[in-house]
Amino acid sequence: MKYIIGFMGFLAALGLASTSVNCAVKSGYFVTPHKNLMAAPPGIIDFGFIKPGKTETQMVRIYRNQQAAVGKLRIKTSAPWIKIRESPKRSNKKLKVYKITLKPPVGIGKVWEKIRFHGIRKNDYLLVPIRMDVLPEVNVWPHRVLLMPGQTDYHLWIRPTLTKRVRLAAYQSQSDHGVKFTSVRQVSAADGRSLLKVRVAPVGIGFISATLILRFKGVAEPAKVFFVGIGH
Amino acid sequence: MFKAIRNRFSWRSYPVLLSVLLVVSYARAAEPAKLTPSQLVMLARAAKERYWSIIYSFTINTYRVVKVGDRRKRVLQSKCRQFWRWTPWRVYCHSIDTFQSTAALGAMKNDRFLSFDGTATTSMVITAHANQSWSQGWVQCQINHGNLIHVSLINTIWENWLWMEVTNANSKVIWDSKVHQYVLEQVLDADSKTPLRYRTWIDPNRGFAVTRNESSSGGKVFLDYRFGHWHEVKKGLWLPFSFSYGDPGVIENKCRIRRVVEINKAIPPSDFAVKIPNGTPVYNDVTNHLYHKGKQP
Numbered sequence: 001m002k003y004i005i006g007f008m009g010f011l012a013a014l015g016l017a018s019t020s021v022n023c024a025v026k027s028g029y030f031v032t033p034h035k036n037l038m039a040a041p042p043g044i045i046d047f048g049f050i051k052p053g054k055t056e057t058q059m060v061r062i063y064r065n066q067q068a069a070v071g072k073l074r075i076k077t078s079a080p081w082i083k084i085r086e087s088p089k090r091s092n093k094k095l096k097v098y099k100i101t102l103k104p105p106v107g108i109g110k111v112w113e114k115i116r117f118h119g120i121r122k123n124d125y126l127l128v129p130i131r132m133d134v135l136p137e138v139n140v141w142p143h144r145v146l147l148m149p150g151q152t153d154y155h156l157w158i159r160p161t162l163t164k165r166v167r168l169a170a171y172q173s174q175s176d177h178g179v180k181f182t183s184v185r186q187v188s189a190a191d192g193r194s195l196l197k198v199r200v201a202p203v204g205i206g207f208i209s210a211t212l213i214l215r216f217k218g219v220a221e222p223a224k225v226f227f228v229g230i231g232h
Numbered sequence: 233m234f235k236a237i238r239n240r241f242s243w244r245s246y247p248v249l250l251s252v253l254l255v256v257s258y259a260r261a262a263e264p265a266k267l268t269p270s271q272l273v274m275l276a277r278a279a280k281e282r283y284w285s286i287i288y289s290f291t292i293n294t295y296r297v298v299k300v301g302d303r304r305k306r307v308l309q310s311k312c313r314q315f316w317r318w319t320p321w322r323v324y325c326h327s328i329d330t331f332q333s334t335a336a337l338g339a340m341k342n343d344r345f346l347s348f349d350g351t352a353t354t355s356m357v358i359t360a361h362a363n364q365s366w367s368q369g370w371v372q373c374q375i376n377h378g379n380l381i382h383v384s385l386i387n388t389i390w391e392n393w394l395w396m397e398v399t400n401a402n403s404k405v406i407w408d409s410k411v412h413q414y415v416l417e418q419v420l421d422a423d424s425k426t427p428l429r430y431r432t433w434i435d436p437n438r439g440f441a442v443t444r445n446e447s448s449s450g451g452k453v454f455l456d457y458r459f460g461h462w463h464e465v466k467k468g469l470w471l472p473f474s475f476s477y478g479d480p481g482v483i484e485n486k487c488r489i490r491r492v493v494e495i496n497k498a499i500p501p502s503d504f505a506v507k508i509p510n511g512t513p514v515y516n517d518v519t520n521h522l523y524h525k526g527k528q529p
Contacts, residue, residue: 141320142281144274146440148468191498206265209274228278230265230436 047132050104059087060098060128076116082130084115104134137161138216140196140223147179147202147229156196156225158186158216165194166216175210178203179227184212204231264414264436269403272416272434279440280390281320282469287493288385289315295484306484318384322504325384385489389441389459389472408433413443426450438462438470456480465495 050056075084075098083101090097100115115128139159147154160166171184180201187197202208208231214223267275291313295306310330317324402419413435420428426449433444443462447455459472471492478484 141284142278144278144281146275146278146282151468207267207271207275209271226274226278228271228274230267230275 047102047130049133049135050102055101055103056132057102058100059090060100061095074117077113079113082113082115100130102130102132104132136166136219137221138166138214138219138223140214140225142225144226144228147200147208147227149230152199152201154198154200154227156198158194158196160194160216160219166219168196168214169217170215172213172215173210174213175208177206177208177210178231179208179210179229181210181212184214200227202229202231206231264407264412267405267414269405269416269418272405272414272440275436276390276434276440276442280386282439283386283390284496285317285319285499286384286386286495287317287499288489289313289491289493290385290487290489292485292487295486297481297484304481309483316384317499317503318386319499322501323384324504385471388457388475411435411443412437439468441470441472443472453480465492469495471495 047056047058077084081103083103084098085101087097087099113130113132115130117128137160139161141157141159145154145156158166168184168186171181173179173181180203181198182201183197183199185197187195189195196214198212207228209226209228212225212227214225216223291311293311294309296309298305298307312330315326402422404417406415406417407413408415411433413433416432416434418430420430429448431444431446431448432442434440435443441459441462442457443459445455445457446453455477457475457477459475461473462470463473465471471489473489475487476485477487
């Protein structure tokens with residue numbers, strides 16, 4: 001009986017071993033970011049915060065823990081704004097170094113993308129997730145406002161690039177020619193747009209101008225709107 | 233003191249005093265604010281951003297000026313009907329040209345048109361009276377990344393004339409008291425024999441719109457744009473319903489807005505898509521490739 005149990009144990013161990021061998025084969029290739037760059041959590045290439053439209057690069061190493069050479073890999077990604085190319089200077093038979101260049105489009109937020117390295121084994125691939133947070137931006141339209149005589153209320157249209165809505169955190173004005181902003185409030189328009197209602201009390205005679213600096217929660221860069229007119 | 237004044241000015245002089253005061257206050261009110269060239273340009277550019285969408289149609293008649301004896305005669309060269317949808321972000325123009333002579337058609341043949349790069353769309357259909365075999369239904373599309381100039385009505389009125397360096401020492405602002413408008417005058421190559429002079433009339437009572445632009449070299453006008461028939465289409469929003477441009481005495485273009493469909497109302501992005509019929513030759517400038525719609529390689 002004990003021989004039978006022992007044999008079954010042997011079979012189970014063999015099974016486990018074979019599974020682990022399979023895993024080892026599958027994970028025989030390792031993809032890590034370049035040593036100087038951030039890699040958290042392991043296996044994920046984290047680009048951190050990227051400004052929309054800005055180009056970021058990362059070096060990625062692919063190596064085997066066994067002595068076999070890394071073959072020719074075919075790389076596939078669904079995002080057209082991810083460019084990957086091999087760095088021949090840094091690559092050798094054991095190690096492949098790839099340069100990943102990202103230029104995420106304006107209008108995307110938290111992004112998880114995947115790169116597939118084909119050719120690891122037949123019908124197999126290595127999936128490398130890429131994570132990044134693209135910083136939101138806010139455009140305010142119009143950029144330049146013509147102050148009309150008698151008019152005190154002006155509407156500015158807020159157009160965030162990532163989220164549907166942003167909140168006004170603070171505003172500040174710079175005026176050389178006596179334009180006073182008495183209130184700046186965020187309101188919702190009937191068509192769902194987010195607007196800023198700006199109340200201006202223009203004073204002085206002749207050319208007047210002011211810059212309204214608007215800061216929004218979670219947005220790094222402030223939006224600037226230039227007010228200009230002729231005082232009466 | 234009051235007694236002295238009362239004695240000095242009797243009640244009979246009050247109407248005279250009142251009228252003097254009225255005239256002085258009117259003159260004071262009519263006196264324009266003094267502006268520098270850069271301030272005037274700032275005001276005109278800010279005025280442009282009050283327009284954020286417009287749908288309109290207009291016609292352009294192009295005339296060639298010919299000399300018949302001592303007299304000058306205008307000969308109709310081409311007619312054009314245009315339909316525009318415009319926002320600061322996207323442009324759609326549909327243009328139908330009808331030529332009256334083969335010569336005009338030949339001149340146009342090498343100059344056929346442009347356009348879409350995802351942000352701006354222009355389509356052109358040419359119907360030729362002079363040469364029936366040519367160009368019926370032709371649409372040529374050329375993709376120019378970043379090079380497309382949106383020559384819409386709004387840009388024509390507000391922006392096109394303000395590209396010049398206003399910090400130039402030779403630029404100045406003059407008040408034209410005849411028409412009550414500012415004139416931005418800029419002189420380039422002031423030291424040369426034929427200095428280039430650009431004069432732009434900007435009307436503060438019509439939202440700082442450009443009402444006239446004149447370009448001259450050595451005193452001879454070679455380009456003259458004039459905008460007329462102004463209407464306030466919405467409160468504070470002015471549009472000229474006619475304008476003319478050209479080289480005076482050589483070519484004259486007369487434009488007239490037929491209909492303003494919408495102004496400052498949202499236009500869905502799908503309205504800017506150009507509809508090209510199958511089989512139309514399309515030239516892609518990026519890939520330097522000519523193909524036929526529906527048979528793309």
